[in-house]
Amino acid sequence: MGAYDDLLGYDRDTQALAQVAGRLAWDQETVMPRGAAAQRAEETGAMEAVLHARRTDPRVGDWLTAAKAPDAAGDAQLREIRRAHDRARKVPADLATALARLTSRAQGIWAEARAADDFAGFAPTLGEVVRLRREEAAALAEGGDLYDALLDDYEPGATAAELAAIFDEMRPGLVALRKRALEAPAPEPVRGTFPAGAQLDLARDLAARFGYDTARGRLDIAVHPFSSGSGDDVRITTRTATDDPFNCIYSTIHETGHATYEQGVDPAFRLTALGRGASMGVHESQSRICENQLGRSRAFCHWLYAELRARFGDIGVADEEAFYAAVNRVHRGYIRTEADEVQYNLHIMLRFDLERALIAGDLEVGDLEAAWNDRFEADFGYPVDRPANGVLQDVHWSVGLFGYFPTYALGNVYAGCLYRALRREVPDLDDHLLRGDPEPATVWLRKNVHRFGARDLPRDLITRACGEEPSAGPLLTYLEEKFGALYPG
Amino acid sequence: MGAYDDLLGYDRDTQALAQVAGRLAWDQETVMPRGAAAQRAEETGAMEAVLHARRTDPRVGDWLTAAKAPDAAGDAQLREIRRAHDRARKVPADLATALARLTSRAQGIWAEARAADDFAGFAPTLGEVVRLRREEAAALAEGGDLYDALLDDYEPGATAAELAAIFDEMRPGLVALRKRALEAPAPEPVRGTFPAGAQLDLARDLAARFGYDTARGRLDIAVHPFSSGSGDDVRITTRTATDDPFNCIYSTIHETGHATYEQGVDPAFRLTALGRGASMGVHESQSRICENQLGRSRAFCHWLYAELRARFGDIGVADEEAFYAAVNRVHRGYIRTEADEVQYNLHIMLRFDLERALIAGDLEVGDLEAAWNDRFEADFGYPVDRPANGVLQDVHWSVGLFGYFPTYALGNVYAGCLYRALRREVPDLDDHLLRGDPEPATVWLRKNVHRFGARDLPRDLITRACGEEPSAGPLLTYLEEKFGALYPG
Numbered sequence: 001m002g003a004y005d006d007l008l009g010y011d012r013d014t015q016a017l018a019q020v021a022g023r024l025a026w027d028q029e030t031v032m033p034r035g036a037a038a039q040r041a042e043e044t045g046a047m048e049a050v051l052h053a054r055r056t057d058p059r060v061g062d063w064l065t066a067a068k069a070p071d072a073a074g075d076a077q078l079r080e081i082r083r084a085h086d087r088a089r090k091v092p093a094d095l096a097t098a099l100a101r102l103t104s105r106a107q108g109i110w111a112e113a114r115a116a117d118d119f120a121g122f123a124p125t126l127g128e129v130v131r132l133r134r135e136e137a138a139a140l141a142e143g144g145d146l147y148d149a150l151l152d153d154y155e156p157g158a159t160a161a162e163l164a165a166i167f168d169e170m171r172p173g174l175v176a177l178r179k180r181a182l183e184a185p186a187p188e189p190v191r192g193t194f195p196a197g198a199q200l201d202l203a204r205d206l207a208a209r210f211g212y213d214t215a216r217g218r219l220d221i222a223v224h225p226f227s228s229g230s231g232d233d234v235r236i237t238t239r240t241a242t243d244d245p246f247n248c249i250y251s252t253i254h255e256t257g258h259a260t261y262e263q264g265v266d267p268a269f270r271l272t273a274l275g276r277g278a279s280m281g282v283h284e285s286q287s288r289i290c291e292n293q294l295g296r297s298r299a300f301c302h303w304l305y306a307e308l309r310a311r312f313g314d315i316g317v318a319d320e321e322a323f324y325a326a327v328n329r330v331h332r333g334y335i336r337t338e339a340d341e342v343q344y345n346l347h348i349m350l351r352f353d354l355e356r357a358l359i360a361g362d363l364e365v366g367d368l369e370a371a372w373n374d375r376f377e378a379d380f381g382y383p384v385d386r387p388a389n390g391v392l393q394d395v396h397w398s399v400g401l402f403g404y405f406p407t408y409a410l411g412n413v414y415a416g417c418l419y420r421a422l423r424r425e426v427p428d429l430d431d432h433l434l435r436g437d438p439e440p441a442t443v444w445l446r447k448n449v450h451r452f453g454a455r456d457l458p459r460d461l462i463t464r465a466c467g468e469e470p471s472a473g474p475l476l477t478y479l480e481e482k483f484g485a486l487y488p489g
Numbered sequence: 490m491g492a493y494d495d496l497l498g499y500d501r502d503t504q505a506l507a508q509v510a511g512r513l514a515w516d517q518e519t520v521m522p523r524g525a526a527a528q529r530a531e532e533t534g535a536m537e538a539v540l541h542a543r544r545t546d547p548r549v550g551d552w553l554t555a556a557k558a559p560d561a562a563g564d565a566q567l568r569e570i571r572r573a574h575d576r577a578r579k580v581p582a583d584l585a586t587a588l589a590r591l592t593s594r595a596q597g598i599w600a601e602a603r604a605a606d607d608f609a610g611f612a613p614t615l616g617e618v619v620r621l622r623r624e625e626a627a628a629l630a631e632g633g634d635l636y637d638a639l640l641d642d643y644e645p646g647a648t649a650a651e652l653a654a655i656f657d658e659m660r661p662g663l664v665a666l667r668k669r670a671l672e673a674p675a676p677e678p679v680r681g682t683f684p685a686g687a688q689l690d691l692a693r694d695l696a697a698r699f700g701y702d703t704a705r706g707r708l709d710i711a712v713h714p715f716s717s718g719s720g721d722d723v724r725i726t727t728r729t730a731t732d733d734p735f736n737c738i739y740s741t742i743h744e745t746g747h748a749t750y751e752q753g754v755d756p757a758f759r760l761t762a763l764g765r766g767a768s769m770g771v772h773e774s775q776s777r778i779c780e781n782q783l784g785r786s787r788a789f790c791h792w793l794y795a796e797l798r799a800r801f802g803d804i805g806v807a808d809e810e811a812f813y814a815a816v817n818r819v820h821r822g823y824i825r826t827e828a829d830e831v832q833y834n835l836h837i838m839l840r841f842d843l844e845r846a847l848i849a850g851d852l853e854v855g856d857l858e859a860a861w862n863d864r865f866e867a868d869f870g871y872p873v874d875r876p877a878n879g880v881l882q883d884v885h886w887s888v889g890l891f892g893y894f895p896t897y898a899l900g901n902v903y904a905g906c907l908y909r910a911l912r913r914e915v916p917d918l919d920d921h922l923l924r925g926d927p928e929p930a931t932v933w934l935r936k937n938v939h940r941f942g943a944r945d946l947p948r949d950l951i952t953r954a955c956g957e958e959p960s961a962g963p964l965l966t967y968l969e970e971k972f973g974a975l976y977p978g
Contacts, residue, residue: 012531012535013535013538016531016532016534016535017532017535017536017539019528019532020509020513020532020535020536023513023516023532024509024512027512027516031520031707032722033703033704033705033706033707033721033722033724034704035702035704035705035721035722036705036720036721036722038721039508039720039721039722039759039760040722042501042505042760043505043506043508043509043512045505046501046502046505046506046509047505047506047509049502050506050539213524214522215522215523215524216522216524216525217522218520218522231525231528232522232524232525232527232528233521233522233524233525233528233529235522270528271528271531
């Protein structure tokens with residue numbers, strides 16, 4: 001065997017072990033006994049050490065130097081294996097260990113600070129996280145931009161400048177749309193009794209409709225819904241609130257979008273570096289197009305309205321139009337994860353700008369809360385009432401996730417682009433959505449996005465699927481048309 | 490740090506990874522999507538390769554040579570780490586791989602042969618398994634007895650000759666007891682409706698009564714009940730049959746016996762080579778004493794009879810005496826896993842003698858079916874009707890488990906010895922069992938068995954707990970008293 005085959009054989013075991021680590025994380029969030037947390041931390045640490053040792057193994061470097069890829073997919077394999085190898089090698093072991101320890105501890109400190117509404121209690125720890133992540137970014141960037149080095153983990157090839165240009169184009173339009181919607185009379189909400197078991201039945205039905213293969217996955221309950229795993233074992237989770245069916249419905253469709261992406265990757269890539277989604281941004285585009293452009297469409301809401309009444313009886317809205325308005329209600333709120341389509345991206349842009357400034361050293365952690373509050377009021381039109389509803393609301397920074405937030409909004413931008421192309425290429429899509437059948441869309445996504453796995457860089461993948469470079473235009477047009485009609489002002 | 494600390498630090502990660510591998514096996518038997526089997530085989534294989542590489546790491550040998558243990562527990566740590574290291578090193582990698590591949594394949598061939606009642610269809614594969622296991626035994630034994638080398642994996646320090654002496658002492662008494670019981674009128678069975686959900690509620694209650702800490706474990710459904718994990722994450726499974734509550738009840742108590750053993754190990758041993766049960770035999774003694782000596786006792790049946798009637802209404806037996814007789818019914822049957830206390834050990838002795846002959850080369854696989862049938866009829870008094878009820882009934886040999894079967898009967902022998910000591914030291918035990926409370930027994934077991942983990946060799950552990958060397962006498966006396974009263978002849 002040549003170096004290429006040796007490398008791929010070695011990497012296959014690494015990928016398999018990464019799947020095991022992922023399964024362990026699934027277990028922790030769904031079924032792990034609560035008393036097992038401390039022991040589990042050691043087990044997870046041991047798995048991470050194994051993966052790190054494999055990724056930094058000097059033989060991988062030697063194989064990468066000597067390997068000749070047999071084809072374009074082979075080139076992509078080498079690119080992705082090299083990415084993981086370089087990343088793991090560049091960060092000094094001491095720093096990686098210090099970061100792992102700190103972020104594990106910081107998450108608890110953040111949770112306490114949030115419960116106590118006390119940003120000052122978290123600030124010193126966050127300062128330390130920022131300091132170590134900047135140190136790590138410097139090791140990764142090798143003289144380049146620190147933030148871009150972090151971003152590259154989640155969105156290979158993207159730069160902050162490119163994202164900023166997209167976001168800056170969107171922001172005024174979103175602020176204006178937000179303003180108009182919040183000045184209009186609020187749509188009536190859904191009211192009724194939605195037993196948890198019946199919601200889960202509906203969730204399973206929805207997952208199947210959106211293309212989820214339950215023979216290669218399963219649906220469970222988790223506090224924070226997520227999707228996990230690749231290939232033939234891709235699991236999703238959801239949650240239920242008995243007074244609000246939308247939480248379960250749209251969490252499920254969202255996670256199904258992630259999961260069908262993983263399930264739709266070419267089986268030839270299974271347990272290789274290409275056997276997963278291309279990036280966090282592309283992943284989010286798949287969850288968001290299912291949840292929003294398809295799941296919250298007027299056509300799908302026609303079917304969903306009848307389905308909810310059939311399953312739950314009266315749901316407290318006058319008619320289908322009122323239901324569609326309730327599904328797409330734009331509402332005041334501080335929390336990103338509860339935000340509607342219009343305001344969600346404003347939440348992200350706020351975080352993106354603040355975390356770039358933190359990593360660049362242009363903003364001190366001590367000034368972060370004030371910066372958050374100023375920006376929130378400017379974009380949302382009302383002040384933050386308390387830190388738990390503001391700077392302390394997200395876990396991300398406490399666990400060191402800098403460079404991750406923008407992929408959420410980028411996913412929405414990609415979803416906008418893909419949706420325009422999908423509408424063009426599947427002109428009768430609404431006829432299917434009216435019957436609760438998004439299959440033509442999921443088939444199109446599988447053909448144009450899913451099957452390629454991580455073969456292409458995200459931007460190239462989206463460009464080929466859409467027939468044009470990704471830009472803010474399609475998403476903005478979609479939002480202005482949809483919410484312009486809902487809130488004619 | 491010295492070599493001892495280096496070694497223990499390294500071994501801690503190995504133990505943590507072994508727990509991860511165990512969790513993966515739990516996942517496979519309880520929640521894994523059915524379409525994930527092929528991918529899972531690769532994931533499991535990658536984990537096994539990691540564990541094998543760690544156990545054979547030359548540094549472990551160097552550390553073992555240089556290490557000075559600080560105390561007696563440290564000596565035991567070195568003994569157990571050395572056992573795993575030696576075992577892994579002695580078996581050539583090619584042979585280990587060939588065995589793993591063969592037994593993975595053989596399990597499927599066995600299942601097909603069993604379904605088709607076709608021993609000839611399985612015999613060539615079984616012959617190959619025996620051949621490779623003999624080769625492995627030769628590598629492990631280094632000139633010693635082949636069977637003892639295999640047995641040592643499951644029951645450190647035990648020899649086939651020693652077990653044979655114990656079993657040969659028991660066999661005539663068991664055959665006589667079996668004969669007398671089967672000639673007597675059969676007790677009436679339990680009859681009623683036992684919904685699965687209500688059985689699971691009872692199962693959770695029983696597990697708690699027998700000392701299971703659900704904060705450090707969980708109960709799920711599996712086709713073949715098992716217990717898995719060590720330390721703070723010890724999970725049990727059970728199953729339900731709606732016409733037979735005993736399946737769920739005694740599976741649950743049995744697995745709880747295993748699980749409380751793991752949960753009761755001294756926390757100082759967690760994630761070390763001593764942080765688990767001492768052997769398969771000692772493990773089985775803990776499950777069996779809970780299931781049989783305690784769970785099927787007259788006193789506990791007093792409570793259980795009332796409890797079942799309270800939970801399920803009429804259960805079709807006349808009174809408490811009839812219930813106790815039903816619980817302890819000795820019945821004709823071919824299947825080991827369905828056997829009663831009297832006949833179970835006869836099943837094991839049959840397998841023990843046949844597998845010793847196979848490994849010694851005194852019996853050919855081609856003659857195995859006839860040998861099985863002859864021995865069965867001699868000990869049980871009626872002929873085997875078909876291979877699925879005879880030589881094809883157990884999965885063990887197909888997956889290469891030779892030397893494992895006798896630990897089941899040895900567990901019963903140990904349970905007999907422990908029960909005699911327990912009765913002596915907790916004279917008012919029945920007062921508690923009458924109220925459905927086995928706590929004095931589980932406390933005694935924790936104090937005398939559980940907490941020591943794998944610190945002592947099994948024989949030494951049982952001897953200290955019982956105040957005498959293990960022997961067949963106590964079990965035989967217990968069975969003769971109990972079943973002599975139930976079947977006075």
